[in-house]
Amino acid sequence: MYQLSIDPVKPADFPAEETILALGRQVLESTESWKVGKVFSKGTVQTLSRAKGPGDGAPWHCRISEHTKEDATFDEFWSKIGVNKAENEKEFISAIKKATLVKRISETQSIWTMYYTFPPPVSPRVFTVLQTIHFHELAPRTGLVVSIPVDLSGPGDEDLAKLEEKGTKGRYVSVERLLELDDGTVEWRMATSSTPGGSIPTFITEGSMPGQISADVPHFLKWFHTIRNQGTA
Template sequence: MTESSDVKLSITSIKPSDIPSEDAIFKAADSIIESCTTWKQGKTYHKVVKTYLRAKGADDGAPWHCRVSVHKPDEATFDQMWEKLGKDKANNEKQFIPDIHKVTKVKEISPNQAIWTLYYKFPPPVSPRVFTELQITRVSEEKPRTGIVISMPIDLSSPEDTELAKMEEKGVRGRYVSIERIVEQEDGSTEWRMATSSTPGGSIPSWLAEGTMASKISDDVPHFMKWLRSLPKTETSA
């Protein structure tokens, strides 16, 4: 694990042996997620999901997109959201994101760090995509209570990672970096922010992928809320 204090979060994949320190990763993530509402504002989706765009910069492999929504306690509490977004995230995402068909935990690094591989299937003629990601979580009980999940693209092509690479599905390799944060507000509502930069890989033109990104990430909000409401009360009573 490297100790770089100047981490740049981007779609550039890193090897497991080069994962930066947690503090450096969270410092970089905080800077991005705090600033996203100052980016160029885009459309509002589903009446409540605001979107923002940051053009590709010198250190970026692709533009950044952000969505922000606020949810009242009768829709979802902070505890309910963190239970499903901050714990076992990949398996939970498979339940409410239709394109995810399989997730596999490649390696658990610590209780709050693990490498996952996610297998996406799309309607033809788009080929399946494979995203292998480091997921790191952190939650603070200090007010305002805050939970954050960071995903960073991981490269398992090195000889020392051969056994780990065997757990990846066959498909076009895509890459994404994302920062997801929930913050409990004074009135009990929860603000949910997500910032991401990605490339689908393959022959899909970047302009096409970028043109649909805002609506795509916004759709995850109602998908999640609908799924959360469908769960037995024993699973959402946090």
């Protein structure tokens, strides 16, 4: 039985869309009981974690932040996270140098590959994922994006694999949710499990995860406010 993990999935074996979304919701619900970690970004981003369990390839990490409309409204958040997510991430996550659409499966599912570069001696990394997107219009409005790692090395996927950059294959699974609260505030919650691949020691990557995922929040807001002020958001 499929579960969300860093184990990559071949396109022929993709689970049903509803299965992916249901598992994503389960992960987010389970974060309520995860171990509370450090707070980042001047007290605005709370981190949580869960040790590696049965079927997990790596531990899980979560970040939670709440945002007033001065930061961004629900619609503004969703327009950047629920639409062209990978391309937008390239704009505010400096390590992502390239985001390529490998295959659009439907309006709500697509395969993306991202090319990351890091300071030496770390070599470039390639992460390829299936993104499944769901928008719930009834109150409380909710946007969900579940990304699972994809393996394009199998027979029949050669043309798709050609779109991947050359680099060490990393893998991540993530569940990201935007939730519109009663007062219009937006809760942004993201849970992820990952491995960078290669020979980087686990204790180094795991130790830096809370800070890394938390940094995405101020980076997003800085980028979004720049384009909002320019009138191009």
